[in-house]
Amino acid sequence: MRVILVLLLLATGAAAEQSPADRTVGRPEFAAVRTELLAIVESDQKYREAYNELARIHPVPDAEMRTLTRNMQEADAANLPKLEAILAQHGWLGPDDVGPDASGAFFLVIQHSNLPTQKKYLPAMREAVKAGKARGSSLALLEDRIELHEGRPQIYGSQLRSDGGGALYVQAMIDPDHVDERRAAVGLPPMADYLKRWDLTWDLAAYKARLPDLIAKLSTAVRRPPKPQSP
Known part of the structure; x- marks a missing residue:
């Protein structure tokens, strides 16, 4: 069964308008972290964009889909420790810290991780929303995914x-x-x-x-x- 789970918070808008090399966004002391987060966003999204384009084709080419799925899984596995290292050193960085495009990496990586990791960082994301460092809409998507993964109906109909x-x-x-x-x-x-x-x-x-x-x-x-x- 082909599955497409849909997210609202993506690396669009600001990410499209600003170069990854633009160090004027966010706080100067986080310029290097911003660059690293943008690279994580790019890695997270590139195979998913190709996957979703391929999923529009009927019938879907199985070999290509398997390759893209494997690429996504490998990228997700590589991105998680990078993000966790940033979280350990700096905490959850919001739009004011690194810009909205780079800040989106925290949500994307956690959303695309396994259930134990999603549940581990759910409290941190709730705190980030309260602090204005993450969007309530992104938290809603994470909550929906966790509910479904644990066999319960989702809350917001996002998936x-x-x-x-x-x-x-x-x-x-x-x-x-x-x-x-x-x-x-x-x-x-x-x-x-x-x-x-x-x-x-x-x-x-x-x-x-x-x-x-x-x-x-x-x-x-x-x-x-x-x-x-x-x-």
Whole structure:
């Protein structure tokens, strides 16, 4: 089953507008750390961008997909100790410290790590959000992923999965009637706007009718954890 899990906080915007060599962003004493974080972001994203482009092809070329998946896993394994070393020395660095593009590396690497690592750094990310060093929307995505990995419905409806034939659907969530209220509280757009990115329509009634089946699929997802992706 092909899996595409979708993230909102990406290395876009500021990252696209600023050169990795630009040391004027953030605090001068973190210029070298900013450069290292930007390199981590680039490493995290490049194979995922190629993966998601390839996933749009039907049928998906299996050999190429396996290669990209392996490349992503290797990049993730290499990025985590680098990020952990930065965390140990400097703590969680926010946009004011290293710029919003480089600061996004903390979320990306943790989001793309295994469940024990995600849970290990969840409290740190919650504190970073309180301190204005990370986005509430990013925390919501991490919380959704942890919930699904542990066999529980997600909270914010951020995580999508392929049905195996290339069609995407929103994985099981709690209380879909009020999901847009929860999303608004953490800075996420309404489901209808969010799903337009993949040419999907948010049909609440249809989703609720399908929800029991989606919940039943959670045990399968726990046995076969999805590979984290981002556009």
